[in-house]
Amino acid sequence: xxxxxxxxxxxxxxxxxxxxxxxxxxxxxxxxxxxxxxxxxxxxxxxxxxxxxxxxxxxxxxxxxxxxxxxxxxxxxxxxxxxxxxxxxxxxxxxxxxxxxxxxxxxxxx
Amino acid sequence: xxxxxxxxxxxxxxxxxxxxxxxxxxxxxxxxxxxxxxxxxxxxxxxxxxxxxxxxxxxxxxxxxxxxxxxxxxxxxxxxxxxxxxxxxxxxxxxxxxxxxxxxxxxxxxxxxxxxxxxxxxxxxxxxxxxxxxxxxxxxxxxxxxxxxxxxxxxxxxxxxxxxxxxxxxxxxxxxxxxxxxxxxxxxxxxxxxxxxxxxxxxxxxxxxxxxxxxxxxxxxxxxxxxxxxxxxxxxxxxxxxxxxxxxxxxxxxxxxxxxxxxxxxxxxxxxxxxxxxxxxxxxxxxxxxxxxxxxxxxxxxxxxxxxxxxxxxxxxxxxxxxxxxxxxxxxxxxxxxxxxxxxxxxx
Numbered sequence: 023x024x025x026x027x028x029x030x031x032x033x034x035x036x037x038x039x040x041x042x043x044x045x046x047x048x049x050x051x052x053x054x055x056x057x058x059x060x061x062x063x064x065x066x067x068x069x070x071x072x073x074x075x076x077x078x079x080x081x082x083x084x085x086x087x088x089x090x091x092x093x094x095x096x097x098x099x100x101x102x103x104x105x106x107x108x109x110x111x112x113x114x115x116x117x118x119x120x121x122x123x124x125x126x127x128x129x130x131x132x
Numbered sequence: 133x134x135x136x137x138x139x140x141x142x143x144x145x146x147x148x149x150x151x152x153x154x155x156x157x158x159x160x161x162x163x164x165x166x167x168x169x170x171x172x173x174x175x176x177x178x179x180x181x182x183x184x185x186x187x188x189x190x191x192x193x194x195x196x197x198x199x200x201x202x203x204x205x206x207x208x209x210x211x212x213x214x215x216x217x218x219x220x221x222x223x224x225x226x227x228x229x230x231x232x233x234x235x236x237x238x239x240x241x242x243x244x245x246x247x248x249x250x251x252x253x254x255x256x257x258x259x260x261x262x263x264x265x266x267x268x269x270x271x272x273x274x275x276x277x278x279x280x281x282x283x284x285x286x287x288x289x290x291x292x293x294x295x296x297x298x299x300x301x302x303x304x305x306x307x308x309x310x311x312x313x314x315x316x317x318x319x320x321x322x323x324x325x326x327x328x329x330x331x332x333x334x335x336x337x338x339x340x341x342x343x344x345x346x347x348x349x350x351x352x353x354x355x356x357x358x359x360x361x362x363x364x365x366x367x368x369x370x371x372x373x374x375x376x377x378x379x380x381x382x383x384x385x386x387x388x389x390x391x392x393x394x395x396x397x398x399x400x401x402x403x404x405x406x407x408x409x410x411x412x413x414x415x416x417x418x419x420x421x422x423x424x425x426x427x428x429x430x431x432x433x434x435x436x437x438x439x440x441x442x443x444x445x446x447x448x449x450x451x452x453x454x455x456x457x458x459x460x461x462x463x464x465x466x467x468x469x470x471x472x473x474x475x476x477x478x479x480x
Binding site: 065069116 | 390394400403428459462463465
């Protein structure tokens with residue numbers, strides 16, 4: 023259920039609808055599922071660290087974003103990650119922002 | 133899953149006339165039709181219903197819950213009647229109003245918790261009036277959005293257009309939406325309705341770029357950048373000089389990391405979906421022999437499709453964007469920066 027809207031099934035993000043190990047096969051093949059979940063967390067945290075926000079799994083079923091000041095927000099589906107992270111950080115994560123791109127380019131070169 | 137064909141087009145562009153012709157074809161005998169208003173053109177079809185134009189936006193909700201209420205209700209009613217055996221149909225055609233943005237209807241098909249299990253996007257047909265399109269495209273954002281959302285553009289009233297006007301319009305439409313095939317409204321029905329599947333989709337992307345050809349090393353397009361450190365990619369774009377609409381192709385030579393690509397496109401559409409009318413692409417993913425087709429309209433991305441094989445041509449990822457007021461070069465740079473994050477690439 024979408025925790026914001028109360029509609030069932032809202033958490034089916036388009037990135038899940040693909041037959042890849044750990045993605046479409048998420049109801050079995052637990053190791054592949056965990057590996058894919060870990061990759062997603064890492065990808066998201068790489069970007070979130072730009073504003074010192076951190077994403078974690080919450081009780082194995084939901085997600086939580088935390089700010090460096092200790093504020094946190096729990097949500098149910100990764101599709102809600104960016105609005106939640108922006109609300110917590112008080113600033114945007116804009117992939118076309120020059121500063122963010124330059125920061126990522128510098129990290130990619132490292 | 134029952135395909136839903138969305139028939140859209142600006143006011144007076146010949147939607148209902150086209151619908152009338154389509155419904156006379158034997159292949160459409162099993163179609164149910166939803167229209168917004170009964171116009172001057174009479175429609176005689178046994179499964180015809182009227183819907184009102186209404187959008188329900190849940191105030192506290194996220195973008196996934198913007199549901200076009202009356203469309204959802206009308207489709208739900210059709211499905212219930214079919215389940216009770218009172219009617220039968222094998223596809224649905226929805227004719228929108230002339231000023232409608234197709235996006236909310238597509239969103240309804242994808243987001244609605246019940247409908248998405250019964251109906252699927254069967255393609256967007258956009259009618260374009262060969263006589264009046266130039267003015268509409270230059271002055272009405274709705275017309276541009278409808279063209280950008282099209283899988284197939286159907287040119288109407290070509291018999292009334294002046295000599296040469298037809299080709300100039302086709303060129304312009306191809307600049308706005310290079311991924312859509314353009315057909316004449318007098319073409320056989322099979323040509324108007326056929327080939328919305330993944331194969332035809334790839335055919336539209338492979339072998340041509342936004343400006344009509346694959347860019348080679350000698351190509352003179354200013355925006356090329358073949359030498360990016362991490363992710364060899366280049367961009368070719370074409371501005372249409374009205375309403376700031378740009379179509380642009382991103383060609384990626386390296387295999388793509390799906391996890392980071394999903395993160396990047398999700399964030400891009402979250403921030404700029406209002407100004408990204410269309411994303412359509414064929415991707416070569418890491419660890420995947422078969423190509424993946426992706427397809428999005430504004431904030432909405434449809435479920436990616438596994439294609440059976442690569443079409444003729446190089447095994448390269450290509451993504452076509454139709455943008456309003458965004459910089460193609462900045463998108464290319466953003467893509468390369470996200471895909472170049474070493475930590476994710478090493479973990480993949």
